[in-house]
Amino acid sequence: MTTYFTRSAIAALLAASCIGAMAQNIAIVNGKAVPTSRLESMLRQMERAGRPAPPDAAAQIKDRLVLFEILSQEGQKRGLDATDEFKSQLELLRQNLLVNDVMADFQKTNTPSDAEIQAEYDKFVAANGGKEYKAHHILVEKEADAKKIIAQLKKGGKFEDIAKKSSKDTGSGAKGGELEWASPTSYVKEFAEAMVAMGKGKTSETPVKTQFGFHIIRVDDVRDAQQPKIEEVKQQIVQQFMQQKSSAYIEELRAKARIE
DSSP states (O other), rough: OOOOOOOOHHHHHHHHHHSSOOOTTTEEEETTEEEEEHHHHHHHHHHHHHHOTTHHHHHHHHHHHHHHHHHHHHHHHHGGGGGGGHHHHHHHHHHHHHHHHHHHHHTTTTOHHHHHHHHHHHHHHTTTEEEEEEEEEEESSSSSHHHHHHHHHHOOOOOOHHHEEEEOHHHTTTTTTTTBOOOOGOOHHHHHHHHHHHHHTTTTTEEEEEEEEEEEEEEEEEEEEEOHHHHHHHHHHHHHEEEEHHHHHHHHHHHOOOOO
């Protein structure tokens, strides 16, 4: 069974990792301490990332940290940490960590309130209101072909059968020309205007030309737009809110900075 780190799990792992070692260190390598804080940091990183971990994760991380210390000491012996390239990479890593911490700290103190979430949801509902249409269509390349199909339909031809046989829109054509419930804004202008003007239960009397070809449209039903409940989109609203706030904060800092 896949397991994930929780705060209690981290505490248990840390307690287990300290057996046989000093509380503040997980090991002493060539006289140099490997502090428990490094293990704590790696465990927290795994928790934040939501990565699955085996039950012996603490022991595995301890072994890795000890190996890191051994190799790190070897690198220092060789003077590899004194090169300009190493120092440049180290500075970039330091900056990256600071950037992450700055943004994490900003987001902690700028999470949206319930009132702000409600306001964003109300905007969403207002922008996505109106009517939704359930329709079928047949798409052909030539106007003459569209007129022939309209004539067939008037003589009793079955819309779904003709769509399966003749529609260039293979996706809807395989379903007899069926389209999902959608608002007019989901379609190109000419299609949307014709569909809205026809009304429920009507089929195109003349071909509807768009950039894709010529359509024969049948409007099956019309309803008020169905809106998701606030609980269903709350997380998306929070994420969008935080992205906007974070972007504004970054631009504010950029504007204040003296760049020469």
